[in-house]
Amino acid sequence: MSLATTPSKPAAESPATARVCGVAAGAELLLAGGVVAFATETVYGLGADAGNPAAVARVFAAKGRPRFNPLIVHVADLPSADRLGVLPAAARRLAEAFWPGPLTLVVPRRAGAGVCDLVSAGLDTIALRLPDHAGARALVARGGGAVAAPSANRSGAVSPTRMEHVLAEFGREIDALVDGAPSRIGIESTIVGCIGQPVLLRPGAVTRAAIEAVLGEPLRAPAGGGGITAPGQLASHYAPRATLRLDIVQPLPGEPWLTFGPAPPHAPAFPLSAGGDLTEAAARLYAQLRAADALGAPSIAVMPLPGHGLGEAIADRLQRAAAPRPR
Ligand code: TXA
Ligand code: MG
Numbered sequence: 001m002s003l004a005t006t007p008s009k010p011a012a013e014s015p016a017t018a019r020v021c022g023v024a025a026g027a028e029l030l031l032a033g034g035v036v037a038f039a040t041e042t043v044y045g046l047g048a049d050a051g052n053p054a055a056v057a058r059v060f061a062a063k064g065r066p067r068f069n070p071l072i073v074h075v076a077d078l079p080s081a082d083r084l085g086v087l088p089a090a091a092r093r094l095a096e097a098f099w100p101g102p103l104t105l106v107v108p109r110r111a112g113a114g115v116c117d118l119v120s121a122g123l124d125t126i127a128l129r130l131p132d133h134a135g136a137r138a139l140v141a142r143g144g145g146a147v148a149a150p151s152a153n154r155s156g157a158v159s160p161t162r163m164e165h166v167l168a169e170f171g172r173e174i175d176a177l178v179d180g181a182p183s184r185i186g187i188e189s190t191i192v193g194c195i196g197q198p199v200l201l202r203p204g205a206v207t208r209a210a211i212e213a214v215l216g217e218p219l220r221a222p223a224g225g226g227g228i229t230a231p232g233q234l235a236s237h238y239a240p241r242a243t244l245r246l247d248i249v250q251p252l253p254g255e256p257w258l259t260f261g262p263a264p265p266h267a268p269a270f271p272l273s274a275g276g277d278l279t280e281a282a283a284r285l286y287a288q289l290r291a292a293d294a295l296g297a298p299s300i301a302v303m304p305l306p307g308h309g310l311g312e313a314i315a316d317r318l319q320r321a322a323a324p325r326p327r
Contacts, residue, residue: 017171020163023138026178030143035059035173037152037166039180041133042102042188042205043159043286044166045074045149046174047140053116056148060118062173065155070121071148072104072129072189076141081105084113084146085126090215091194097214100132102189102205119148129189139178151188156237158293158321161186161286186283187313192219199223203313205282237320238286240293240300244322248301256292258302268295278310285314289321 018037021029026036033055036047046062048055050073060067075081078095085107087095094105109115109126120126131137140147151159152166160166161183166174190204192211200208200219212218242256251257257269261276270288272281292300302322307315 018167018174019176020167020179021176023135023142023178026139026176027142027144029175030055030139030147034175035062036139036143037170037174037177038136038139038149039133039163039178039183040074040131040136040149041184042131043161043183043186044152044163044180045136045147046152046166046170047074047143047147047149049144050119050146050148051114051116051144053118056116056118058173059148059150062170063150063153063155065150067118068121069155070123070127071119071150072127073115073119074129074131074136074140074147074149076130076137076145078130080145081128081130083110084115085110085128088194090198091192093214094192094194094198094211095130098206098210099130100137101130102132102185103211104129104189104191104202104204106191106193106195106201108195115146115148125193125195127191133184135178135180156234156239156325158238158240158289159188159286161283165287165290182283182287184283186285186287187310187317190313193222203316205310205313207309208312209309235320236323236325238317239321239323239325240289242293242297243299244318245299245301246318246322247304249303251301252299254297256295256297256300258288258292258300260303260305263303268292272305278306278314281305282310282314285317 029036030049033052035058048059087107091105091107104127106125106127153159185205188204190206191202193199193201197220199222257266260272270292272284
């Protein structure tokens with residue numbers, strides 16, 4: 001038996017392309033069991049009411065996501081997080097320092113809180129995130145208060161930072177997309193496991209240094225020697241169709257090249273940040289990967305990037321995008 005769910009076929013009555021709507025209509029659809037894509041400050045999410053197993057199952061099906069890979073539950077305020085999970089002292093300190101913001105906390109799950117088992121893939125923990133995006137928070141608040149949402153891309157593929165990315169991939173499977181601007185940050189939230197000593201499960205938009213400064217101690221590496229950390233952190237992920245070649249200072253003739261900082265003339269080139277700014281590079285990473293991939297070349301070259309600060313999350317995504325794929 002394959003563990004992966006197969007992508008769902010569009011329902012006969014579903015429109016050819018998803019409806020683009022505002023927060024109020026999106027929230028109504030969520031309450032009615034719909035699947036609604038929405039902008040956050042990191043990447044676009046594919047949301048469903050976390051208490052509705054049928055709606056959550058549609059999210060797994062649309063993404064082709066393995067059922068063992070749990071979803072993040074988005075909340076609109078700290079009391080909602082407290083209703084769904086038990087925040088240990090370290091988690092509370094991090095929540096107070098970084099929420100609303102691009103940090104996800106994995107904490108013990110509160111029994112009987114109304115989140116269906118499918119969301120947490122049967123684990124007794126729950127991943128909670130309070131986004132720093134007013135539209136996302138309003139949608140969550142009005143759409144039932146707990147919205148399970150993975151990034152709005154096919155499982156294993158490049159995350160979406162623009163509305164058009166989502167519509168191109170999911171136009172037929174989702175009920176609506178809440179109108180939104182390009183993602184401000186462009187790279188997913190940092191995930192910190194707060195079961196016992198805090199563990200960095202996924203580097204992301206909040207840097208390791210910022211988190212460690214609040215905790216007053218270093219974050220631990222996940223157990224298991226760097227393989228799978230969060231269940232979804234599979235070696236191959238965030239991958240374009242083309243093969244990715246990292247740390248390339250001399251690309252092949254005609255090979256798309258993602259550059260960082262000053263670069264010698266080359267075509268086609270896709271600058272992440274001409275000025276060598278990691279924040280700008282993170283914001284552009286996925287859109288430039290998608291644009292380079294759209295040329296249809298067999299490989300894409302990437303210039304070396306520094307690994308400090310946001311560079312840790314960028315390097316994590318690039319390494320997974322470059323990893324050999326199970327096909
Ligand atoms: O920025 C983000 O976090 C975006 C936006 C949409 O909020 N969401 C996102 O979701 O990146 P997704 O599904 O692409 O990644 C969620 C990660 C997966 O690696 C999953 O395994 C992990 O969170 N995760 C979820 N629940 C978990 C849990 N209980 N324990 C450990 N990891 C968990
Ligand atoms: Mg994802």
